[in-house]
Amino acid sequence: MDVLSDVVASLRSGRPFANREDRQGTWHTPFAPFAGAGFHIVLSGSCRLLTQDGAPLTLSVGDVVLTPHGTQHALEDLGHTDADGFTALLCGAYRLDRSQSHPLLATLPEVIHLRSQFGRHRSLHAAVSLLGSELQDPQQGSVAALSTLLDLLLLYILRAWLDDEADRGASGWSAALADPAVSTALSAMHEDPAHPWTVEELGRKANLSRATFARRFTQLVGQSPLAYLTWWRLGAAARLLKESDTSLERIAAQVGYGSQYAFANAFKRAHGISPGRYRRHHADDRHPTQWHPETGLTA
Structure with a gap:
């Protein structure tokens, strides 16, 4: 499995949420901080995104915004700059397991703003189009389609951001995944x-x-x-403990430990809890219900 696919798999917990929001006239919609990542896509019209620390961002048709750390923010009208003052938005959220978050997540900015640009990020805009269609005209199978499309949307947003960062010559994870040597090792x-x-x-x-390899890897990834x-081994083990009934002995072998005892000691050092207690603590995670954060998404 490639690294970015693993990153997305390790982040998500529960089902994502999405809804179409139509706004007209003077409006202001706040989004409280929450333990997840939110996104907004402008389907028509325009609006402004406000954060506590940053300058206001003007969003136009086709623009995509991700708040990967669940930062408090708000959307509001621009003062009727459009002919009819109408704005259509696609808003949603992903619940994230911060205890298993990949180091890549920590490098993401508070707000990722991907502007609509002709010929750029075609897969992302294709996913946006399909997602909008499913929400506007639900049919048989739409629940399954929405879940898949929302996973694709998160993947394509992260891929687009990494590509843009690499084009700007940024360091860190964007450079690590673009570096053939480090990417091969990962x-x-x-x-x-x-x-x-x-x-x-x-x-x-x-x-x-x-x-040379050790120096380059550590410089780009931030760890030896x-x-x-x-x-990575202990993160993979944590997911197996949460999502399966696989025995501790077999999990230990799957993630590279020669004995269950060695695995249990390493796991407890990393997570502060034994593998067995970790599994019991997360038993309910195997049957997630529809998650709806109280963030004003359906104001």
Whole structure:
């Protein structure tokens, strides 16, 4: 599995939520802070996004906004700059498991604003179009379609942001995923966490010397290769504990630990709780209900 797919899988908890919102005249819709990520898409008209710390952002048709940290914000009219003062929005939210959040999430800004640009991010705008159609005209299978499209939307937003950051020559995770050597090593660890990886072997996969690889990986990812591998293994184990009845012994083997005892000790150091207690604590997560944050999404 590639890194970005794993990032999205590790972030989400429960079902995402989306709704079409039509506004006209003078309006102001606040969105309280919450433990998730929110998004807004302008289907028609225009509006303004307000945050506590940043300058107001003017949003136009086709613009996409993601608030990956659930930051408090608001949307409001521009003072009837359109002929009829009508604005149609697609608003929604994802519930995120912050305890399992990937380091990439921490590098995201408070607000991601992707402007509508002809020829840019075609997959994202295709997903937006399909999502809008399903919400405007629900049919048989729409519940399944919406869930899939919302997952795609989150993936495409993150991919578009990473691409834009790489084009601007940014460092960090956008540079890490764009770097062939580091990306190859990351993919290898994600694809086979049970393998007894060494820095030297990962360096060979990346076609770099051990020292050069370790230095480049740490600089871009923010962790050493083996520290990241440990984090990834224990994060994968946490998801298996929450989502399956797989035995602790088998989970230990799947994520690269030679014994259940070694796995339990490593897991407790990372999560502050034993694997068994972690599983019992998250037993209800296997049957998530429709999540509707009290953020004014259906004001």
